[in-house]
Amino acid sequence: xxxxxxxxxxxxxxxxxxxxxxxxxxxxxxxxxxxxxxxxxxxxxxxxxxxxxxxxxxxxxxxxxxxxxxxxxxxxxxxxxxxxxxxxxxxxxxxxxxxxxxxxxxxxxxxxxxxxxxxxxxxxxxxxxxxxxxxxxxxxxxxxxxxxxxxxxxxxxxxxxxxxxxxxxxxxxxxxxxxxxxxxxxxxxxxxxxxxxxxxxxxxxxxxxxxxxxxxxxxxxxxxxxxxxxxxxxxxxxxxxxxxxxxxxxxxxxxxxxxxxxxxxxxxxxxxxxxxxxxxx
Amino acid sequence: xxxxxxxxxxxxxxxxxxxxxxxxxxxxxxxxxxxxxxxxxxxxxxxxxxxxxxxxxxxxxxxxxxxxxxxxxxxxxxxxxxxxxxxxxxxxxxxxxxxxxxxxxxxxxxxxxxxxxxxxxxxxxxxxxxxxxxxxxxxxxxxxxxxxxxxxxxxxxxxxxxxxxxxxxxxxxxxxxxxxxxxxxxxxxxxxxxxxxxxxxxxxxxxxxxxxxxxxxxxxxxxxxxxxxxxxxxxxxxxxxxxxxxxxxxxxxxxxxxxxxxxxxxxxxxxxxxxxxxxxxxxxxxxxxxxxxxxxxxxxxxxxxxxxxxxxxxxxxxxxxxxxxxxxxxxxxxxxxxxxxxxxxxxxxxxxxxxxxxxxxxxxxxxxxxxxxxxxxxxxxxxxxxxxxxxxxxxxxxxxxxxxxxxxxxxxxxxxxxxxxxxxxxxxxxxxxxxxxxxxxxxxxxxxxxxxxxxxxxxxxxxxxxxxxxxxxxxxxxxxxxxxxxxxxxxxxxxxxxxxxxxxxxxxxxxxxxxxxxxxxxxxxxxxxxxxxxxxxxxxxxxxxxxxxxxxxxxxxxxxxxxxxxxxxxxxxxxxxxxxxxxxxxxxxxxxxxxxxxxxxxxxxxxxxxxxxxxxxxxxxxxxxxxxxxxxxx
Numbered sequence: 001x002x003x004x005x006x007x008x009x010x011x012x013x014x015x016x017x018x019x020x021x022x023x024x025x026x027x028x029x030x031x032x033x034x035x036x037x038x039x040x041x042x043x044x045x046x047x048x049x050x051x052x053x054x055x056x057x058x059x060x061x062x063x064x065x066x067x068x069x070x071x072x073x074x075x076x077x078x079x080x081x082x083x084x085x086x087x088x089x090x091x092x093x094x095x096x097x098x099x100x101x102x103x104x105x106x107x108x109x110x111x112x113x114x115x116x117x118x119x120x121x122x123x124x125x126x127x128x129x130x131x132x133x134x135x136x137x138x139x140x141x142x143x144x145x146x147x148x149x150x151x152x153x154x155x156x157x158x159x160x161x162x163x164x165x166x167x168x169x170x171x172x173x174x175x176x177x178x179x180x181x182x183x184x185x186x187x188x189x190x191x192x193x194x195x196x197x198x199x200x201x202x203x204x205x206x207x208x209x210x211x212x213x214x215x216x217x218x219x220x221x222x223x224x225x226x227x228x229x230x231x232x233x234x235x236x237x238x239x240x241x242x243x244x245x246x247x248x249x250x251x252x253x254x255x256x257x258x259x260x261x262x263x264x265x266x267x268x269x270x271x272x273x274x275x276x277x278x279x280x281x
Numbered sequence: 282x283x284x285x286x287x288x289x290x291x292x293x294x295x296x297x298x299x300x301x302x303x304x305x306x307x308x309x310x311x312x313x314x315x316x317x318x319x320x321x322x323x324x325x326x327x328x329x330x331x332x333x334x335x336x337x338x339x340x341x342x343x344x345x346x347x348x349x350x351x352x353x354x355x356x357x358x359x360x361x362x363x364x365x366x367x368x369x370x371x372x373x374x375x376x377x378x379x380x381x382x383x384x385x386x387x388x389x390x391x392x393x394x395x396x397x398x399x400x401x402x403x404x405x406x407x408x409x410x411x412x413x414x415x416x417x418x419x420x421x422x423x424x425x426x427x428x429x430x431x432x433x434x435x436x437x438x439x440x441x442x443x444x445x446x447x448x449x450x451x452x453x454x455x456x457x458x459x460x461x462x463x464x465x466x467x468x469x470x471x472x473x474x475x476x477x478x479x480x481x482x483x484x485x486x487x488x489x490x491x492x493x494x495x496x497x498x499x500x501x502x503x504x505x506x507x508x509x510x511x512x513x514x515x516x517x518x519x520x521x522x523x524x525x526x527x528x529x530x531x532x533x534x535x536x537x538x539x540x541x542x543x544x545x546x547x548x549x550x551x552x553x554x555x556x557x558x559x560x561x562x563x564x565x566x567x568x569x570x571x572x573x574x575x576x577x578x579x580x581x582x583x584x585x586x587x588x589x590x591x592x593x594x595x596x597x598x599x600x601x602x603x604x605x606x607x608x609x610x611x612x613x614x615x616x617x618x619x620x621x622x623x624x625x626x627x628x629x630x631x632x633x634x635x636x637x638x639x640x641x642x643x644x645x646x647x648x649x650x651x652x653x654x655x656x657x658x659x660x661x662x663x664x665x666x667x668x669x670x671x672x673x674x675x676x677x678x679x680x681x682x683x684x685x686x687x688x689x690x691x692x693x694x695x696x697x698x699x700x701x702x703x704x705x706x707x708x709x710x711x712x713x714x715x716x717x718x719x720x721x722x723x724x725x726x727x728x729x730x731x732x733x734x735x736x737x738x739x740x741x742x743x744x745x746x747x748x749x750x751x752x753x754x755x756x757x758x759x760x761x762x763x764x765x766x767x768x769x770x771x772x773x774x775x776x777x778x779x780x781x782x783x784x785x786x787x788x789x790x791x792x793x794x795x796x797x798x799x800x801x802x803x804x805x806x807x808x809x810x811x812x813x814x815x816x817x818x819x820x821x822x823x824x825x826x827x828x829x830x831x832x833x834x835x836x837x838x839x840x841x842x843x844x845x846x847x848x849x850x851x852x853x854x855x856x857x858x859x860x861x862x863x864x865x866x867x868x869x870x871x872x873x874x875x876x877x878x879x880x881x882x883x884x885x886x887x888x889x890x891x892x893x894x895x896x897x898x899x900x901x902x903x904x905x906x907x908x909x910x911x912x913x914x915x
C-alpha cells in the first residue's frame with residue numbers, strides 16, 4: 001500500500017511533511033528503462049537522517065519499494081543496488097501506477113541515539129522503543145505518467161536495377177541501406193509491405209551488429225562488454241550502442257546476436273508471420 | 282365498433298401461414314424499419330421545395346383502449362388456427378401481447394412532404410390516387426408522373442409498408458394522412474392468416490377502413506376521417522405511421538438514432554433530411570454530435586470493424602471527390618468517389634449512396650476487404666442513380682443481380698457490379714503504391730523504437746491540510762507545498778501567515794456532520810498531522826498540538842479534542858475508536874488537572890500560546906499500532 005495521507009503514528013516518523021525529525025527529508029525519484037522482456041526501475045532517493053541511514057547500513061532497517069498498480073507489490077531494496085528488474089509479465093503499468101519507498105524496522109529499535117528528532121521527542125527518546133516490522137518513514141510517491149515510443153530512423157531502402165544480386169544490404173554512415181534490384185521485392189503494391197520486409201530488417205540488424213562486434217571488440221575476443229566499452233565514434237555503431245544501452249543489453253557476441261535483436265526490437269518475426277498468415281487465412 | 286377493421290371474404294382457406302415478408306423485415310430489426318419509413322418520407326418530398334424533409338420519430342406508451350378498433354382485431358386473433366409450429370407460436374405470442382393494458386408504440390411523422398392524395402375517392406383505380414394504392418394494395422408502389430422523380434425515388438419494390446407491420450407484436454400498423462387540402466384520414470393494415478370468423482372465411486390482410494355499398498352486390502372502401510387519439514392524429518400535410526404493440530427488441534432509441542445516421546448521413550449533410558428522435562434533432566449541424574460521440578459509435582479507427590459510419594462521415598466531409606467511370610456492357614456511368622487511405626483502418630469498405638442520400642450497402646471490394654481505406658461512392662446524375670436503383674435488392678441493402686429475371690439484364694448487372702470492384706481496386710492499388718515509396722527511410726516504427734517513460738511526483742498527497750469545520754463544512758486554512766517547505770526547513774523557521782491567507786480559498790471538502798458539535802455551536806478543526814506530536818511510552822501516551830497559527834484559536838483559551846483512526850491507505854474511520862473505552866484517564870500537562878472524557882471527546886483543554894499538551898493513560902485493550910488524525914473544537 002501507498003501512504004497517501006499523513007497521520008499521527010504513536011512514534012516519530014520520517015516523511016517529507018512531518019516535523020518529528022529536524023530538517024527531515026525523504027524524497028524519491030524513479031527512472032524506468034525497458035526491453036521486450038523486462039522493466040528496470042532505477043531508484044534514486046535522498047534521505048536526510050543520520051540515525052535512519054545508520055539503521056539501514058547496520059541492517060536494522062530495510063528499504064522497501066512499493067509499486068501499486070492493480071495490487072501492491074513489495075521489493076526489498078539494498079542500499080547498494082539501485083534498481084529493481086521485473087519481467088513484464090509480472091506487472092502492468094498504467095497511469096494509476098504509484099511508487100513509494102518505505103523504511104521498515106527489521107528488529108526492535110531504540111530511539112535513544114536518535115539525535116535527529118525534534119525537541120518534543122528529544123524528551124522521550126530514551127524510552128521510545130519501536131517494534132520489529134514497523135514503518136519508520138516513507139517517501140513521497142511517484143506516479144507513472146505514461147510513455148511514448150520514439151521511432152528510430154535506422155533503415156533506408158533503394159531500388160537499384162543494376163544490382164548484381166536480388167538484394168544487397170549496405171552498412172551506411174548512419175543507417176542500414178537495403179537495396180532492391182526490383183521494386184516488386186519491396187511489395188510496393190501491398191498495404192502491409194512494411195511487415196513483409198521484416199526479414200530484411202532482421203538481416204540488416206544482424207549484419208550491422210556483426211560489424212559492431214568487429215569494430216569494438218578487444219583483440220581476439222569475439223565479444224563486446226557494453227557496460228564498460230568506450231562510446232563508439234562511428235555513426236551507425238553509436239546508434240546501435242544507444243539502442244542497446246537503452247534496452248538494457250549488457251554484452252554482445254556472435255553467439256547472442258539473435259537474442260540481442262530480440263531485446264532491442266519489437267517482435268520482428270512475429271509481426272512478419274502474422275502478416276503472411278493474414279494473407280492466406 | 283367491432284367492424285372498424287375489414288377483411289375480405291374468400292370461399293375457403295388456401296394458405297395457413299403468415300406473409301413471408303414479415304419474417305424478413307422482422308430480421309432486419311429496428312434499422313430496417315427506420316430505413317423503410319425514412320426512405321418513404323424522402324420519396325414523398327414536396328416537389329420544388331428547398332426545405333429538408335422532416336421526420337419526427339417518437340416512441341412511448343399508450344393505453345390499449347385508445348387504439349382504434351383493437352377489439353375487432355383481438356376477436357380475429359382468437360379465431361386464428363395455426364397449422365405448423367411456427368404459426369402456432371406466433372399466434373400464441375399475439376394472444377399473450379394483446380392483453381397488455383399499456384403498450385409501446387413508435388410513430389414516424391413527416392412534414393415538407395406531399396402526403397397521400399385522393400383519400401376522399403376511397404378505393405380507386407386512378408394512378409394518381411395514392412391513398413388507395415397505399416391503403417388497399419400491397420406490393421404496388423405509386424408511380425410518379427414525372428419520370429425524373431420516379432427514378433430518384435428510394436423505394437421501388439412496393440413492400441416497404443409491410444416493414445411497419447413486422448415491427449408490431451400484432452403485425453398491425455396505422456397511417457394518418459393530411460393532404461394538400463387539409464383532409465385528415467386514418468387508415469391501417471393488419472397481417473394475420475386466412476381464417477374462419479363467425480362461419481365465414483376471410484383473407485389474411487385486414488384494413489382499418491370504412492366501407493360504403495356501391496350497389497347491392499359490391500361495396501367500396503372509404504377511409505375514416507381522423508378524430509382518434511392524438512397519437513393517431515396528423516394535423517399538417519404529410520403522413521404519419523403509427524405502430525402500436527412495438528416489439529420490445531425494436532424499442533431502442535440509441536439504435537434508432539444510429540440507424541438514421543448509418544443510412545441517411547449524406548441526406549442529412551446535404552440538408553435534404555432532418556430527423557427528430559424523441560426531441561433529439563439530427564440535422565447537418567448536429568449530426569456530428571452523434572457520429573462523433575463514443576456513446577453512439579466506436580471512435581477508435583482500428584476498432585471500426587462492423588459499423589463504418591464515423592469513417593464514411595469523415596471521408597465524405599474531408600476528401601475531394603474523384604470522378605470515376607464504371608462501364609456495363611453498353612455504356613459508361615459516371616460516379617463521384619470520396620476516397621481516404623489511412624493505415625489505421627482495419628476493414629476497407631465503400632458506402633454506395635443513392636442520390637436521395639441513402640446508403641445502400643457497405644460494399645466489400647474483392648481482394649480488398651482488409652485494406653486500410655474507406656470510400657463513399659455516389660452517382661453523378663439521375664441516369665446512374667436509376668441504374669443503381671435497378672440493382673438494389675428488395676430490402677435496399679445490397680446491389681445484386683439475383684433478383685433480375687431477364688437473363689441479359691442479369692448478365693449486364695453482374696458485369697457492372699464486378700466493374701465497380703475493378704475500378705475501385707485500381708484506386709486502392711494506386712493509393713497503396715503512393716504510400717509505399719520505393720526509395721527513402723524505411724518505416725520501422727512498429728519494430729524499432731525507444732520508449733521514454735515519464736513519472737511525476739505526487740504533489741497532492743504531500744500537501745497536508747488543516748480544515749476548520751464551520752456549520753458542517755471543513756475549510757482548508759493551511760496548505761504547504763513541498764518546495765516551500767524545503768526552503769523553510771533549510772533556511773529560517775519563521776512561519777508565513779501570508780501563506781495561510783493565500784490558501785484560505787482552496788480546497789473545500791464536505792464532511793459528515795457531527796451533531797453533538799453543533800449543539801454548542803463550536804468550530805471543529807482538523808489538526809494537521811505535522812502540527813501534532815504523539816508518542817507512546819509503555820502505557821502512557823503523550824500528545825502535543827501546536828495550533829498557534831490558527832486564528833480561531835486565538836480568541837479562545839480552551840478547546841476539546843476528538844480523533845479518528847486512519848488506515849494505511851489514508852482512509853479515515855470516524856466512529857471506530859472510542860475514547861472512554863480506550864483511555865483510563867487524560868491529564869492536561871499544562872495544568873496537571875484530569876480532563877473529562879465524554880461523548881468521544883477530551884474536554885476543556887487549556888490552550889497556552891496555541892500549544893495544547895495531554896498525557897493519556899492507556900487501558901489494556903488499547904491497540905498501540907493505531908494511527909490517528911485529530912480534530913480540535915473551539
